Amino acid sequence: MKELAYYDGTIASPEELMVPFNDRVHFFGDGVYDAAVGGNHRIYLLEDHLDRFYSSANALDIRIPMEKKALGELLTDLLKKVEGETHFVYWQVTRGAAPRNHVYDSEMTGKLWVMIRPNRLRDPEVPINLITAEDTRFLHCNIKTLNLLPSVMASQKADKLGAQETVLHRGEIVTECAHSNVSILKDGTFLSHPNDQYILRGISKTHMIEACYRLGIQVLERPFTLTELMDADEVLVTSSSNFCLHAKEIDGIAVGGKDPLRLKQIQNEVIGEYLTYTGKMSLFDGDM
The missing domain is CATH 3.20.10.10 (D-amino Acid Aminotransferase, subunit A, domain 2)
Incomplete structure (x- = not known):
């Protein structure tokens, strides 16, 4: 694939993937994210980024749908499906899908999103x-x-x-x-x-x-x-x-x-x- 999108277990291109209308991200921006560079289909400083991702989710009482190790493996596996040598690897978790209400179900399981696309790093020599x-x-x-x-x-x-x-x-x-x-x-x-x-x-x-x-x-x-x-x-x-x-x-x-x-x-x-x-x-x- 040239570019990959993932939502709650479904993999497609960004143009093909559909997200439920009631995902709380649409009404409240209710979620957290992280992003990293992928080089040679390896996510640079993956553990550091996962630590920050889980810390952000915990601060907002958002339940990530899998453990940290499993998420790292999923991101790595998804990266291998995308063509190229250098990539932008982005992932987020929203609180979940439910009818619009400021109050949320604390037992709700979050929805995981991933987006991976080719990336070009900026030349550090150029100010x-x-x-x-x-x-x-x-x-x-x-x-x-x-x-x-x-x-x-x-x-x-x-x-x-x-x-x-x-x-x-x-x-x-x-x-x-x-x-x-x-x-x-x-x-x-x-x-x-x-x-x-x-x-x-x-x-x-x-x-x-x-x-x-x-x-x-x-x-x-x-x-x-x-x-x-x-x-x-x-x-x-x-x-x-x-x-x-x-x-x-x-x-x-x-x-x-x-x-x-x-x-x-x-x-x-x-x-x-x-x-x-x-x-x-x-x-x-x-x-x-």
């Missing part, structure tokens, strides 16, 4: 442009919920302005991006917002921090300000699909470019971990 926006999301950003409208609007605004991401902030404090984490390098130290209710615990960010420790780079997980962001030696943007990008411009103002050697060391370490894990020889495939 990106960012914009900033006030973070108006709710106060449970640590849960990977399906309610993503603020992130959608922020991403759309960035795209209209020719940028690739939006850096969100609450007052002067930088939190994260619309669909990524943002960290900075300053005077040889890696700084990133701590894992609290204002951000999602980024798995790629966590592994980048581990890479810094291996390289002997000091790490501080503390809130940093917009002023610190603009004055940083390097601005790093990470997500499950893009491990270690860096910014050259924020709101039309040049940033970064002051510590390219340390940036390159981190990028090489992070990419090396991915290549070793998946057995791939290169970050990029041929034309898809």
Whole structure:
């Protein structure tokens, strides 16, 4: 298959698969999700993503219809059915299907969705442009919920302005991006917002921090300000699909470019971990 969709045991193409009208996702966005890169038909950092997925579901009292090990095996088996070398692997669980009612049956079993499609990783050598926006999301950003409208609007605004991401902030404090984490390098130290209710615990960010420790780079997980962001030696943007990008411009103002050697060391370490894990020889495939 070139692209796969799965819902509650049924496999088809995304165009063919039908979802019940009463699935609570339609009325309430009632579910959680996770996503990862598949390389050589192996899901990168699968256990980390499953841990976060089950943690998000538990926080919202959603019953995932299978145990963690079985879900990992299912995702791996589904990935093997899709053509290509590099894939975007997405899965979500909704609370279930029932007539619309704010109150739910606590014994309801969730509905599992999976989507797998070819993916092309962004070249970490190519810098990106960012914009900033006030973070108006709710106060449970640590849960990977399906309610993503603020992130959608922020991403759309960035795209209209020719940028690739939006850096969100609450007052002067930088939190994260619309669909990524943002960290900075300053005077040889890696700084990133701590894992609290204002951000999602980024798995790629966590592994980048581990890479810094291996390289002997000091790490501080503390809130940093917009002023610190603009004055940083390097601005790093990470997500499950893009491990270690860096910014050259924020709101039309040049940033970064002051510590390219340390940036390159981190990028090489992070990419090396991915290549070793998946057995791939290169970050990029041929034309898809």
